[in-house]
Amino acid sequence: MKIGELARRSGRSAHTLRYYERIGLLPPPRRDGSGQRDYDASVLVWLAFLERLRATGMPIREMLDYAALRARGEDTALERCALLEAHRDRVRAHVRLLQASLEVLDTKIEGYHAAHHERTPGT
Amino acid sequence: MKIGELARRSGRSAHTLRYYERIGLLPPPRRDGSGQRDYDASVLVWLAFLERLRATGMPIREMLDYAALRARGEDTALERCALLEAHRDRVRAHVRLLQASLEVLDTKIEGYHAAHHERTPGT
DNA sequence: GCTTGACCTGGAGTGCGCTCCAGGCCGTAA
């Protein structure tokens, strides 16, 4: 598939896909007769996984580390696993922080409602 | 209190505090005889609240909106409340996305462990 | 008197993750 279709199907722009390739996050695909990128469908799986890492706040630098280990072969599995576990721990901590902050927000919002009811008794 | 102490007590750098003041996120404090900032302790509460907004991913632009409403007085309470509620909804959605991504990560990590056990039977 | 450290200003620089531009090529449809 060409870059436009991959962009549509992966939810990224063609610009971003070329950028990912340039920095080494996406393997260079083969080219067709006129030099255009011709992607294998399997790259969609990789992109979906990268999106999960991105959504959870992993910096590109670290995705590159992961991609490099992956490219080095099967015997880096333990290292890749450790990298993901460390990331997961950070994400869990982040979620806990967000939940604590949500409680503060709830309290604040509740305070606004209470003040409003006080100014407009009977509502 | 001077900027250095406020920086220590609020967990920000003096640079950042001056930056916040410059962009209008922090009210300009009075100055002492030699022109140095002299903060009231109450600003710590405001900074702690801003930190919650920041931790939950609110852009500075929106914090400025909130600060502007606050500066306009009591009768903006409903608008401020609405702003916080909209933000809270976004944060909740973000947390749900993170939790879904955590499950994907868990599955991936579990896969690594399973593969490892398969290669090293008996462990 | 001198050093040290904290503070002051305006403005430049940084790191991240894109995003876009100029200028050009290629294949298809009208």
Add this chain to the structure above:
DNA sequence: TTACGGCCTGGAGCGCACTCCAGGTCAAGC
């Protein structure tokens, strides 16, 4: 044949949230 959309490259530009710099002032301690 000409227009059009999609693709190509290298490199510049952007928005965010700081972060730091140069060059200076000031107060306190030795």
